[in-house]
Amino acid sequence: MHSLKEMRREFQRAFNVSTNRVKVAIGLGTCGIAAGGEKVWNAVNEYVENEGLDVDMMSTGCLGMCYAEPIMEVHMPGEPRFVYGNVKPETAVEILERHLKYGRPSPEYIVGQDPRGFEPAPNIMELKDTGFFKSQVKTVLGRCGIIDPEQIAHYIAFGGYEALEKVLSEMSQIEVIEEIKRSGLRGRGGGGFPTGRKWEAAYNSPGPKKYVICNADEGDPGAFMDRSILEGDPHSVLEGMAICGYAIGADEGYIYVRAEYPLAIKRLRKAIQDAEAMGILGDNILDSGFSFRIRIAAGAGAFVCGEETALMHSIEGKRGMPRVRPPYPAQSGLWGKPTNINNVETYANVPGIIRKGADWFAAMGTDNSKGSKVFALTGKIRRTGLAEVPIGISLRDVVFDIGGGIQNDRKFKAVQIGGPSGGCIPASHLDTPIDYDSLIQLGAMMGSGGLVVMDEDTCMVDVARYFLKFTQEESCGKCTPCREGTMRMLQILERICQGQGGPEDIDTLENLALVVKSTSLCGLGQSAPNPVLATLRYFRSEYEEHIFNKKCPAGICVELLDIIIDPAACKGCTLCKNVCPADAITGERKKPHSIDPEKCIKCQACIMKCPFGAITKG
Amino acid sequence: MCNCGENLRDQRYTALEKTLKKYRHTTGKIIPVLQEIQDIFGYVPIEAIREVSRELKVPSSEIYGVVTFYGQFHLQARGKNIIRVCTGTACHVQGGGKILEAITDYLGLKDGKMTSDDMMFTLEPVACLGACGMAPVMMVNEDAYGRLTPDEVPAILARYDENRKQKDDEKCIA
Numbered sequence: 142m143h144s145l146k147e148m149r150r151e152f153q154r155a156f157n158v159s160t161n162r163v164k165v166a167i168g169l170g171t172c173g174i175a176a177g178g179e180k181v182w183n184a185v186n187e188y189v190e191n192e193g194l195d196v197d198m199m200s201t202g203c204l205g206m207c208y209a210e211p212i213m214e215v216h217m218p219g220e221p222r223f224v225y226g227n228v229k230p231e232t233a234v235e236i237l238e239r240h241l242k243y244g245r246p247s248p249e250y251i252v253g254q255d256p257r258g259f260e261p262a263p264n265i266m267e268l269k270d271t272g273f274f275k276s277q278v279k280t281v282l283g284r285c286g287i288i289d290p291e292q293i294a295h296y297i298a299f300g301g302y303e304a305l306e307k308v309l310s311e312m313s314q315i316e317v318i319e320e321i322k323r324s325g326l327r328g329r330g331g332g333g334f335p336t337g338r339k340w341e342a343a344y345n346s347p348g349p350k351k352y353v354i355c356n357a358d359e360g361d362p363g364a365f366m367d368r369s370i371l372e373g374d375p376h377s378v379l380e381g382m383a384i385c386g387y388a389i390g391a392d393e394g395y396i397y398v399r400a401e402y403p404l405a406i407k408r409l410r411k412a413i414q415d416a417e418a419m420g421i422l423g424d425n426i427l428d429s430g431f432s433f434r435i436r437i438a439a440g441a442g443a444f445v446c447g448e449e450t451a452l453m454h455s456i457e458g459k460r461g462m463p464r465v466r467p468p469y470p471a472q473s474g475l476w477g478k479p480t481n482i483n484n485v486e487t488y489a490n491v492p493g494i495i496r497k498g499a500d501w502f503a504a505m506g507t508d509n510s511k512g513s514k515v516f517a518l519t520g521k522i523r524r525t526g527l528a529e530v531p532i533g534i535s536l537r538d539v540v541f542d543i544g545g546g547i548q549n550d551r552k553f554k555a556v557q558i559g560g561p562s563g564g565c566i567p568a569s570h571l572d573t574p575i576d577y578d579s580l581i582q583l584g585a586m587m588g589s590g591g592l593v594v595m596d597e598d599t600c601m602v603d604v605a606r607y608f609l610k611f612t613q614e615e616s617c618g619k620c621t622p623c624r625e626g627t628m629r630m631l632q633i634l635e636r637i638c639q640g641q642g643g644p645e646d647i648d649t650l651e652n653l654a655l656v657v658k659s660t661s662l663c664g665l666g667q668s669a670p671n672p673v674l675a676t677l678r679y680f681r682s683e684y685e686e687h688i689f690n691k692k693c694p695a696g697i698c699v700e701l702l703d704i705i706i707d708p709a710a711c712k713g714c715t716l717c718k719n720v721c722p723a724d725a726i727t728g729e730r731k732k733p734h735s736i737d738p739e740k741c742i743k744c745q746a747c748i749m750k751c752p753f754g755a756i757t758k759g
Numbered sequence: 760m761c762n763c764g765e766n767l768r769d770q771r772y773t774a775l776e777k778t779l780k781k782y783r784h785t786t787g788k789i790i791p792v793l794q795e796i797q798d799i800f801g802y803v804p805i806e807a808i809r810e811v812s813r814e815l816k817v818p819s820s821e822i823y824g825v826v827t828f829y830g831q832f833h834l835q836a837r838g839k840n841i842i843r844v845c846t847g848t849a850c851h852v853q854g855g856g857k858i859l860e861a862i863t864d865y866l867g868l869k870d871g872k873m874t875s876d877d878m879m880f881t882l883e884p885v886a887c888l889g890a891c892g893m894a895p896v897m898m899v900n901e902d903a904y905g906r907l908t909p910d911e912v913p914a915i916l917a918r919y920d921e922n923r924k925q926k927d928d929e930k931c932i933a
């Protein structure tokens with residue numbers, strides 16, 4: 142067999158040589174771009190050209206620090222790598238002027254340094270010691286933000302495709318499956334099914350033609366770990382898929398990517414092309430006799446297509462409706478052939494397990510949930526971003542240590558985990574370890590790993606309504622309980638939010654929830670009631686406030702708000718009167734004003750305008 | 760008289776023919792075919808469905824079923840610029856609703872209409888754009904904008920708004 146060893150050494154040498162040059166790296170994932178990363182890139186590019194500086198510019202995936210984007214890194218030969226955060230085009234140029242010309246970093250913009258074996262600069266935190274990174278482990282995300290994802294040479298230099306070589310040259314199919322089984326890896330797409338057992342079932346299914354599918358539909362709103370892996374380290378997913386193909390005896394793979402991820406699709410295309418050009422994918426890979434091709438199927442905007450049987454229907458060009466299992470994909474999958482389907486992050490874990498061994502992987506995590514998991518931290522949390530942690534770490538550690546707590550010093554209320562299929566976990570359970578089984582006990586689930594943090598200004602009835610609206614719209618309509626049941630539940634929740642709820646509504650909701658849960662065909666319907674059940678379990682009093690007292694304690698449900706001016710605090714400045722679009726405010730200059738509740742449309746413009754904080758909602 | 764409209768029409772139909780030819784002898788490729796058609800026309804015209812049915816030998820009703828199932832396909836012509844605004848959870852709790860309002864206000868959209876009268880914009884609420892750490896988020900065509908506040912919206916949209924730009928230019932001269 143043909144070995145990549147020589148080439149890897151060559152690429153490593155090239156990468157090291159490049160570290161002896163001045164380098165400016167800017168994170169240009171979708172998130173970095175959304176924060177204005179491209180503008181920073183253009184400004185830096187112009188500056189470098191105008192000044193005639195000898196600098197390598199590099200675009201990277203993201204480090205997971207959404208809160209600090211746009212991020213710019215400066216590497217000088219023999220010095221640590223300095224990571225600057227929240228840079229604007231003008232500040233970027235200022236920073237470079239000082240750093241490149243006079244060798245002076247600007248600590249006020251530095252998020253952290255990474256010494257890379259050189260003498261660390263004094264008085265600047267090392268990246269790995271900062272609050273955001275301290276409790277993290279970087280295995281799946283290890284290369285994201287470090288390498289240029291469009292350069293296969295970078296991937297190879299960092300140990301990429303070593304696992305594929307090892308598998309092809311010295312492991313039997315069964316040995317690969319046993320290694321994955323021994324590692325304890327469980328699916329990262331939501332259900333948490335043991336990956337090795339899934340592969341074994343596909344291996345045991347007879348037939349000359351089998352498929353490998355990567356589920357990159359990432360439909361849970363609030364989840365973006367898969368996008369980030371695909372944009373930041375696409376080859377790791379391709380390598381994981383090829384190893385799976387070898388293990389189960391498949392020669393063809395599909396990656397089903399949602400259409401909302403154009404950049405991920407573009408980077409995957411390039412990665413596949415580059416790997417084929419080097420003989421790492423395609424026919425007779427590295428002269429091993431094993432052939433494996435990967436194609437991309439772009440999703441078309443339906444949440445239910447993330448469900449595995451619906452996804453396969455969609456690749457086949459049909460409407461993406463789920464079907465009853467069994468038969469499982471391992472027996473009869475794409476075009477009726479044995480198929481193994483896993484999530485992006487699941488595949489991205491595979492090369493590491495093969496390279497470093499099942500024991501290394503199993504040393505992280507809890508008894509029943511091994512390894513690390515990437516979580517997406519969003520919502521009212523200070524440091525939004527992607528955090529990879531050992532499974533079993535507590536929610537408190539993730540929200541408060543890594544995430545830095547709640548924005549604007551508000552109070553923590555709940556964290557929503559598992560997307561529309563999951564549940565809300567209140568403060569009283571913050572010390573729960575995050576693993577597959579404990580979360581289910583709390584009425585939530587791991588899901589894909591989206592953590593949406595909510596503060597005291599979030600209304601939990603509104604959250605339940607929000608998720609039901611989502612699942613109701615996304616129900617494919619194949620089975621009645623899901624289609625009609627979610628509709629009825631949504632109607633009730635809307636009524637409650639509008640102050641029209643009746644005393645029997647909570648019971649009706651609970652009964653409907655149980656019916657929908659137990660009689661729907663696929664996971665969408667079976668889990669759609671979870672957000673309602675979880676909020677009823679932990680925040681029942683909020684429902685009761687809405688129903689019996691017609692009050693929204695968080696001040697979110699507009700119909701239930703009273704906007705009032707405190708006459709003692711009002712100075713009669715007339716600002717509110719001028720801003721009110723409904724002419725609801727009356728009062729003479731320098732005298733307390735008042736609001737006519739009949740006319741007020743609760744737009745809250747007056748609250749924001751009042752310089753004395755005299756207007757409140759409640 | 761200007762007949763560039765005609766030419767454009769021709770070009771699109773030539774492109775359609777090419778796409779159909781490429782997929783003529785394939786099975787299970789309805790979604791990629793429709794995606795290409797939508798790239799050509801900006802939507803999926805009914806006539807195109809008939810053509811696909813004839814060329815790929817699939818009943819029109821089945822193709823129609825696929826088009827209506829997936830949120831990505833549109834049966835009506837759409838605006839020149841597509842605004843995708845995120846209604847996902849992270850954006851929802853960060854005030855995404857106000858961004859949506861600011862957009863509908865700017866475009867003057869009423870009664871559930873999603874395309875501006877001058878065909879310059881179509882608004883498309885989507886479930887998540889995957890940049891949740893930057894919530895609230897919107898995308899205009901392929902440009903992503905994050906950490907938005909409602910008052911930034913008009914200026915961003917104005918950059919894509921040729922009609923309004925023209926008007927402003929005229930104002931300038933006057």
Ligand SMILES: Cc1cc2nc3c(=O)[nH]c(=O)nc-3n(C[C@H](O)[C@H](O)[C@H](O)COP(=O)(O)O)c2cc1C
Nearest residue numbers: 328329330356359360447448449483484487664665
């Ligand atoms: C409604 C619904 C949506 C789903 N969406 C996704 C998704 O976006 N990504 C994903 O990996 N799995 C999703 N799943 C789970 C898949 O059906 C499947 O279990 C998973 O891809 C298996 O991969 P894993 O074992 O590696 O987790 C979804 C399931 C349901 C019921």
Ligand code: SF4
Nearest residue numbers: 618619620623663666
């Ligand atoms: S449970 Fe809902 S989404 Fe799933 S098959 Fe039934 S109707 Fe479709």
Ligand code: SF4
Nearest residue numbers: 721741742744745747
């Ligand atoms: S909330 Fe809006 S409508 Fe009501 S009084 Fe204030 S400005 Fe007027």
Ligand code: FES
Nearest residue numbers: 172203206207892
């Ligand atoms: S910075 Fe890339 S995911 Fe947010």
Ligand code: FES
Nearest residue numbers: 845847850888891
């Ligand atoms: S929730 Fe808005 S981008 Fe994901």
